[in-house]
Amino acid sequence: MPGTNLTREEAQERARLLTVDAYEIDLDLSGAQEGGTYRSVTTVRFDSAEAGAETFIDLVAPAVHDVVLNGKDLDIAAVFRDSRIALKHLRAGANELKVVADCSYTNTGEGLHRFVDPVDEQAYLYTQFEVPDARRVFASFEQPDLKATFRFTVKAPSGWTVISNSPTPEPEGDVWAFAPTPRISTYITALIAGPYHAVHSTYEKDGRSVPLGIYCRPSLAEYLDAEEIFAVTRQGFDWFQEKFDYAYPFAKYDQLFVPEFNAGAMENAGAVTIRDQYVFRSKVTDAAYETRAETILHELAHMWFGDLVTMEWWNDLWLNESFATYTSIACQADAEGSRWPHSWTTFANSMKTWAYRQDQLPSTHPIMADIQDLDDVLVNFDGITYAKGASVLKQLVAYVGKDAFFQGVQAYFKAHAFGNTRLSDLLGALEETSGRDLKAWSKAWLETAGINILRPEIETDGDGHVTSFTVLQEAPALPAGAKGEPTLRPHRIAIGCYDLDAAGKLVRTDRIELDVDGERTTVPFPSGTARPAVVLLNDDDLSYAKVRLDEESLRVVTAHLGDFTESLPRALSWSSAWDMTRDGELATRDYLALVLSGIGKESDIGVVQSLHRQVKLALDLYAAPEWREAGLNQWTEATLAHLRAAEPSSDHQLAWARAFAATARSPLHLDVLQSLLDGTQEIEGLAVDTELRWAFVQRLAATGLIDEEEIAAEYERDRTAAGERHAASARAAQPSEEAKAEAWASVVESDKLPNSLQESVITGFVQTDQRELLAPYTERYFAAVKEVWDSRSHEMAQQIAVGLYPSLQVAQETLDATDAWLESVQPSAALRRLVSESRAGVERALKAQAADAAAATA
Helix, strand or coil: CCCCCEEHHEEEEECHHHEEEEEEEEEEEECCCCCEEEEEEEEEEEECCCCCCCCEECCCCEEEEEEEECECCCCCHHHCCCCCEEEEEEECHHHHHHHHEEECCCCCCCEEEECCCCCCCCEEEEEEEECCCHCCCCCCCCCCCCCCCEEEEEEECCCCCEEEEECCCEEECEECCCCCCECCCHHCCCCCEEECCEEEEEEEEEEEEEEEEECCHHHHHHHCCHHHHHHHHHHHHHHHHHHCCCCCCCCCCCEEEEEECCEECCCCCCEEEEEEEHHHCCCCCCHHHHHHHHHHHHHHHHCCCCCCEEEECHHHHHHHHHHHHHHHHHHHHHHCCCCCHHHHHHHHHHHHHHHHHHCCCCEEECCCCCEHHHHHCCCCCCEEEEEHHHHHHHHHHHHCCHHHHHHHHHHHHHHHHCEEHHHHHHHHHHHHHCCCCCCHHHHHCCCCCCCCEEEEEEEECCHHHHHHHEEEEEECCCCCCCCCCCCCCCEEEEEEEEECCCCEEEEEEEEEEEEECCCEEECCCCCECCCCEEEEEEEECCCCCEEEEHHHHHHEEEEEHHHEEHHHHHHHHHHHHHHHHHCCCCCCHHHHHHHHHHHCCCHHHHHHHHEEEHHHHHHHHHHHHHHHHHHHHHHHHHHHHHHHHHHCCCCHHHCCCCCCHHHHCHHHHHHHHHHHHHCCCCCCCCCCCCHHHHHHHHHHHHHHCCHHHHHHHHHHHCCCCCHHHHHHHHHCCCCCCCHHHHHHHHHHHHCCCCHHHHHHHHHHHHCCCCCHHHHCCHHHHHHHHHHHHHHCCCCHHHHHHHHCCCCCCCCCHCCCHHHHHHHHHHHCCCHHHHHHHHHHHHHHHHHHHHHHHHHCCC
């Protein structure tokens, strides 16, 4: 819609003109059980710097009834257009605006989302406002630097609970009147309402008691492990308050597990919303608990960095998210009694892999992105904003020292509490505490795009003693279409020297930490020292760079990757091998051989599950087509063998069961899957519980062995919201033209599906074994995607634009069709970015397939 896309210049001008004091928001949600619209009444008091000035307030609403500015009724038809209400002839100083509107419940996870639980048929509401969606619920100056206090008054159905940023009051009748919040930004205000189940506790420290609450739907209450969640939360409170030297800044802390949530969680001040898939209905591995804990700690860190002190504009979104990511991982690694002291291994293996992938796309951008408008922000919640930024913060901590880093952070919070800042404010505080000039560091790391590659160059004499050791740094050309120039950067790294001990284990025998800068850096390696078996650059994962092994190290690692005694060097080696596979430097068949030789010795369950995903992706996309089926059969045999050999009831057993379900293909494999599902075959310790049953059902549906009647019967066993999603995915996965046409029509030709069901249908629709069946949808995708983008909300359109792109059609024809569409349609910058990223995946797969084919003849 014209006018909905706020630009940075507009926001700067509005912030120059206005100081916002307070909002009073009255919502009538008494009809929420039936849906439709609800009455929203907003009164906002603000100051104008100029008499007679003109500005606007934001509102997305199907109907506006009254707009009253300083006691004067405005002509609604004249002032309300395209999500903006024009405000003219402002007074110098105090102004008051009242807006009465009807706003809509959504089913897209944006604004005020409404969900009806099929178990109890009750409605459940929650808000999601980041980036610009508070305007869907109340009239607001929708930008982060116009902070104000917010007082919500909500009329709700009888028997409901209403939660907001302020402590929950006792209702008067069905009306809940909340106290005003501290000064916060619009996007972190929140309302959650419904007959939610609640568990309460407190956090006690230094004479202060902070009320804690955990909420979920009653249909999930039996699975809610509240004490585990409270334990992680208290650990975060202890660690953050000590490191930040600033008490938790809000009156209470609620965590609400809500349905159909698009993201992992959202840092609403004192009322964090979290996707309710984190309430585990079935057995999961410890990696899932670790991921959930990181999410919990990430959002808690935002209470200080993001909510207490907030970015002035979305250019610093990266800092907001990277800081929360870095500190949540650091808390898991360092906090006393932490269950996950290996969390930096997980970070290296998952988050940084995401960052490296994102940084090699044509959309790569500096960490500190140039955000021109809201469309730019909405597609920028990416691997650079989160994972590369957090990686660079980790390097910054190594560069300035941990103590100096947190001392600077402490000064930053005290100086800017409840205000807005820019990156320079934080860097200035860190310069004060560390004594380092960070301007050159900032320019090299935060203001340039792309990745560096570090390689060791080791020369030895005839006796195997090292005579010279150099680290070579490369800055590869940026992908076609990316802005900027390749940049060599300063890196603070550790170099690990590993040798095999008597038991055949790879043990670190030496560690060298140094600054790498420029194309060549000499390593101070003692002359005459015997060459280690393995030399691992960026050991301890201090810097952000792709790392390569020298020929001798690669030979030893290929034979002994699973023999590192510590998890982090294993993860770094696995990551390097995966990156080489994606770059076509290691053939997919050789990557498969490497994984099969080492995965049985891998103890870290998170790494094991990542390897499962990566092997399957490599075989599906990067393997030479003529060898792909042989590779998949080899992998499937291995998954079944590991499943049968795994320790009963272990995390590894469950992970291998899921890996087997994802790839089972021959009649024999599928018969095993069917037998496990119907109980005619059992594997000791393997509980085929609700979620694992659905994994088996979806694979059997995708291979044509389960029909609609059997899917419906499985849904009857699990008549829940999750069961509905799984059933929708299974239906869309069926290998028939009719199933594909029905799935496509429900997503592309209709906009009736809620966000979670749309996502499930897309997931089921795209099956890697069904390339020929899906081939006709390439043309249909390009015929439909622009109209979808122009007519749907951002979240819904992005699901379709990314999820239905013909990524499985790895052929030059797909690249040509994409290029022709980009040229003829001239899509918006945001849509162009998403489609170009998907195109880059096909291009990479083509190169990797060629490399794999070449390896077969080498």
